[in-house]
Amino acid sequence: MKYLIPSALTALALVSAPTDTFAAGKGAKNCPPGLAKKTPACVPPGLAKKGGYAIGDHVYDPDYVILRNGDRVIFEGREYTVVDTTSGTILRRGNDSYRLPRDRSSDYVRIGDNLIKVDRQTKEVIELIRLADLILG
Numbered sequence: 001m002k003y004l005i006p007s008a009l010t011a012l013a014l015v016s017a018p019t020d021t022f023a024a025g026k027g028a029k030n031c032p033p034g035l036a037k038k039t040p041a042c043v044p045p046g047l048a049k050k051g052g053y054a055i056g057d058h059v060y061d062p063d064y065v066i067l068r069n070g071d072r073v074i075f076e077g078r079e080y081t082v083v084d085t086t087s088g089t090i091l092r093r094g095n096d097s098y099r100l101p102r103d104r105s106s107d108y109v110r111i112g113d114n115l116i117k118v119d120r121q122t123k124e125v126i127e128l129i130r131l132a133d134l135i136l137g
Contacts, residue, residue: 059123064109073110
């Protein structure tokens with residue numbers, strides 16, 4: 001009986017607490033806290049783009065990484081090292097080297113496991129990189 005009164009008071013306090021306290025994680029769009037932290041924000045997982053970019057898209061992903069000399073990247077399930085970026089980006093794995101053609105107006109970026117060539121100024125996707133393209137051409 002002595003525990004009934006404190007637990008009843010706790011229950012009453014929770015019921016009478018302002019709802020703003022529990023809705024603090026929601027933004028102006030009434031987005032649940034779990035979706036607010038996702039990228040893109042407030043988009044359910046089934047509707048979000050699954051890392052797919054098309055030529056002409058603009059890269060707004062804050063997690064993209066410009067490839068730099070010495071970086072290690074996982075590309076199509078294999079680890080490569082970026083060896084040289086002065087005359088063109090080279091991916092090396094063991095004795096194999098793959099050159100990514102470069103011009104002064106573009107960068108190669110990594111988003112997750114995707115390599116994408118983007119315009120340096122506009123961040124527009126110029127080319128989607130596939131290992132097969134590097135081997136054949």
